[in-house]
Amino acid sequence: MFAPTLASPPSAATTARAYLPALTGVRALAAYLVCLHHQNPFPAGTWPNDALREFHVGVPLFFVLSGFLITLRYFGAEQWTGRWWRRYLRNRVARIYPMFFLLTTLTYAVVFLEKGPSVFRSWLLNVTFLSGFFDDYKYTGIQQGWTLTVEECFYLVAPLAFALLRRRPRLLWLLPLALLGGGVVLVNTLGRLEHHGLFGNYLFMLLFTFFGRAVEFFAGVQLALWYRRGLLRPARGLLTAAGLLLLAAVVAALAAVRGPADEFGQETPWGVVLNNAVLPGGILLLYAGLLTERTWLSRLLGTRPLQVLGKSSYVFYLIHVGVLQQWLKHHVSASAGLGFVLLNLLAIGLYYLVEQPLNRWLRAPSAADQAA
Template identity: 50%
Template sequence: MTDAKKDYFPALTGLRAVAAALVYVHHYNPFSPARFGWRIHNLAAETHIGVTVFFVLSGFLIGYRYLGRRVALRTYFANRVARIYPMYLLLTTLVFALLHYREGLPFSLGEYLLNITFLRGLFEQYVYSGIAQGWSLTVEEMFYLSAPLAFGLLQRSRQWLWALPLALVMLGAGLVVLCRPLQWHGFFGSFDFLFQFTYLGRAIEFFVGVGLAWWLRRTGTAHAPRGLTSAGMVGMLFCLGVLSLLHGPTEGSFGVFTPAGMFINNVALPVLGIAPLLWGLVGEATWVRRLLSSRLLALLGRSSYVFYLIHVGAVRHLLYQWIGSSVLTALSLWLVSILLYKMVEEPLNRWLRCVLQGSPATAPVLMPQ
């Protein structure tokens, strides 16, 4: 069996679809306070936790795939670029074109460059420009860039599992203190921005996933204690419930905007909910794993990246104008995502990997002994 097959967990692919669906519910909350009451509305409003699921899952998968192995850095970065960049570049360009030619907005080359280089996620002024939800890709890309160095440090000492995210948070806090008075396009302009939108503020989520991967690699088995899947789901529901209780009395006053909510979302949720769930899905035979491993959920999971990119913004707006039904628009978005995945994303992914990969000397990215 190849390493790629050993490192593939079908249930985690299905989990991507669930995470994307949670983010969609957050953006298009179907439970109005007038009809369903504030309690149900607030629960649905906090399903932005799907982004946290993505971050912890990324940390786990990158850690599980590369910890303890010699990896050609060129191959590593080629895989990351081929996976993320082509669809993002195409759809970002499409969005800017639609905004300019259809909406009549002036084209800003600087803003476009900030978007296609992922730098816009460092500036509060531009964080929602282009593909609004694409800010999270800046966070992901910064983790991908730093992972080889982080894994090299883990080779020397496991203490870096907690020291690195702490150091990154402290670095982010220092940048806010230094840059906030400058008011330079919102570059690290506030602590709220730091902990909501930047890798430095959200590094703990990734390192919880890396820590789980490190533990499973170190023990040499993915077998999970009985009931861990259920415990993880309960932990996630508990954190979601607390976030909903922290939600303010008006729409849009999300619980995650409060200091306690940021701690719940960035620390407690990964530790108490997502990490146990991931371990359970990897190492425990349950109906949840069977469901998430199904062909339908696997397909939706593989196309979830495209879905995430188009579920808010111009593409969704055009579909809704044409269809006129929220439910049918959501189903159409999934259908379009599957088509784009099969016809554009996956072919481009394979082609770009072939173009970018070479045969350089391998660099060690190792797990500590």
């Protein structure tokens, strides 16, 4: 990877409050990669189609970023008090849950009209984030919603990991290995129940659960710790370039290892290694470059339009496939390009009119916090 060099470390308070424009803009880039993965415009059998099939790599971009931001904001904070836990959990719920609940319920309202009350169980598993633990349910509701189960697992584990790392910092890279071992145990225990694919097999565990994807989050944790301690320095754009090249190389390698019976390259043994272990290193390099280097990419991602698109990227991510996308396609325009523009406009509107107000309302201090 690279050897961090000592620089003047920013204070913990400064980093926790820091607004990092390039990392806001990169959220839009990640969402668009996933969109191209789901809405591949190229004919099957062509090399552009093969490459875009592997653009699920946008998901690790989100996971590493989550690990970085949560560590930046909360590592070293006063923990294990009721007030801290209330604030932390309230902020995490406010960040993800309102739009997910509303859009998931809208999705199932449409499905209910076709299938009736039988969809209630699936809806309940989705709005409680439990569907992501079942192979049979992972794509129900909002198809890409399984990633939020992975996110929520990290949110719950992070404070415990931070408390441990403050005392034993050398355990940083043992924690994802321990979680992977826990995933193996779950496959060999709960998986044997054969209950709707609950931890049904190793491939599902590795690709769709936090136990298999923990390396991505801990790559973000590592980056945040280096950043907080002033151990990152610019390298004349080399970090950004190296990260982009490694990202592109992993996409090409995933396309190359995909066999005729595989839908995606990550479904092969080598693909799992590339996606879960090699790719996070490339993303870490890219983010290190965006944090420290003034490049064409950091300038682009920091522009005002990309800030708006980055802020609304979560809503875009939730709606780029699903009932709203299908409604626009069938009732407004079947054009993929126009549909992309309309989805962005809808996402921006929902962000400013719904997501942001709900986020602020839910983050408001409770009476118990004010009295403490």
